[in-house]
Amino acid sequence: MPLGRAVCLTLTAAERHRLKKMAYGHKTEHRARQRAIVVLLAARGRGNARIAAETRLHVDTVRTWRGRFADGGLPALADRKRSGRPARFTPVQVAEAKALACQLPAETGIPLSRWSCPELAAELNARGITDSISASTVRRWLREDALKPWQYRSWIFIRDPDFRAKAARVMDLYARTWQGKPLDDDEYVISADEKTSIQARCRCHPTLAPGQARAARVNHEYKRGGALAYLAAYDVHQARVLGRCEPTTGIVPFMNLVTEVMKQEPYATARRVFWIVDNGSSHRGKKAIDRLTSRFPNAVMVHTPVHASWTNQIEIVFSIVQRKVVSPNDFTDLNEVQDRLRAFEDRYSATAQPFQWKFTISDLDDLLARLDRHTADHPEESSATPET
Template sequence: MCLTLTAAERPRLKKMAYGHKTGHQARQRATVVLLAARGRGNARIAAETRLHVDTVRTWRNRFAQGGLPALADRKRSGRPARFTPVQVAEAKALACQLPAETGAPLSRWSCPELAAELTVRGITDSISASTVRRWLREDALKPWQYRSWIFIRDLDFRAKAQRVLDLYARTYEGEPLGPDEYVLSSDEKTSIQARCRCHPTLAPGQARAMRVNHEYGRGGAVAYLAAYDVHQAKVFGRCEATTGIVPFMALVEQVMTQEPYASAKRVFWIVDNGSSHRGKKAIDRLAARFPNATLVHTPVHASWVNQIEIFFSIVQRKVVSPNDFTDLDQVRDRLRGFEDRYNATAQPFQWKFTTSDLDDLLARLDRHTLADRHQESSVALAA
């Protein structure tokens, strides 16, 4: 029996037979049908494809009866399910509980630990970790992962955050900033260590990453204080033995005694709530030394609003890691050299988080807080 192919079937069969991404079985079946369409007998097709003649006959007949869809595998009953839906649900419910709540001396569940716990509790006779992992994957459950979070405890969070975001948009108290007003983001990067490796660092080579010896001698540590002009993309930094009021004021002195900041109408210093510049005393101290300087605090636990943290992350990646310095002088020289390199080509950060995004964030947090309180109340009532 010679098969007759339609104009639509032939190119699809050829794609199945010769496509690079086609599965092996689909390729064989398509080849059988194409050879049969050329008038070849089953024995000859079997010889050319190295298939059994019964296999050739099977796929030839299936195509003749059902066309292209008949080349797919038929549904099979498969092996009877070993675990019931109730057992699967109990395993997922266990994964959604903290181990401490169940009496297990663990901080997080892993698939092997869950499998062992299911057996101990008599939910299953025996079960493999891979089976548990497959069940959890169905609902994207990953009890071995965790994310930290913190409540907003600054009562003026929105007002403080909005003030900072407005400054990034060159606005203060509803009025646009003038050309002689500047915004600086400042903070300290503490304890940059000089780690002298016991063996020299090896440069990278073909198919080989740079190699840094694990053992090192301690050469002390320095604090790196920096101020970043968010609109001019210019960094001013200095190294100090430690942080504190005196080192921070030395950084302020370094910046405010040079132009254009010395003769500016106003210079806003955005800082977090660290001890070097915390509270109204710091505001008064700065204003007394430089009347055109205004200290603006970020909300408590909101250093992510401070753009200098972005620059410090760049310093960590490009200057500090991997830490391999012979002494503190080399650390200072590297940081000063990187400042010059960065200022030569830097562009302002593309800050996209606006006050509208802030309102959305606070609204989501309020919803989560209300949901948590409702859950706590339900648990208390049930108890």
């Protein structure tokens, strides 16, 4: 039987634009790209046999997609829905599996700390919820609701009764405000703390530089070359780091850092210099405030809330130092550690920009409101005795 004539196609400007994006886009699926090319060539008046030769497709495939586009336009180029294999598991079984994943194993009498997909699959079979199920099927179910019971995050409940007031003062300083008034140009905000126990680990074999398809290699064995404490002060609005190394932490080392900073300009002649610190033993309480003020009358110490070091921007600096300077910790001695830290301070202060601190007082109020709702739903947690 002779075949019918090829269907003539006429494209609108929008259809042509969309088909070209499908045909030449780098992220387009291969099958979608082939179908778009078939339609574009057909719209140029080419026959099915010629299109099949150019695209290396079977002529019946070309005829199919040409006809589908003529009947249904762009939506017709998508795959039609298929019935597929009948579902092996009921929605109730899926829901029970997800509910089990949302429970701690210890609560169900299982001697595990966290669920894994193989353990969940075994438990579902043991309980008779399913006859036989694979770990990959469980993993697919959990992925639908972004459930990852094998992961965990640590947290600490707010214990400071003045958390809001203390945190709000720090947030205001980051926004260059103090007691409702904007800071002047000769007022500065410094975030300070100590990073303890930076070790000098002399590797027993030299570190190998990275190469093609190979990461840098650091020998696991090392000789201990001692440890030191790194005390640093970070100018929040000028992105300037001033630090010093000490054998240990304490009141004297911290005051040495303060003295080194406050004797430099512009802090020596500044109207006020706000020192944001946590509640560590070297700068805790009113004694630390009085000690700082007696030495430097233009210095104002501001404490973060208890267990809220995340409100102190110096912790961000320390994380950068850990990633870029300390890790993987390959130093011959402590002198090399000190030299590397000093050189990094100069490099960082010359190129860095202030952190874009986005956590505002309104965000703080939202956080406290969520915690209040959580406490109302779980009153036993708010009355629990903190660990000592």
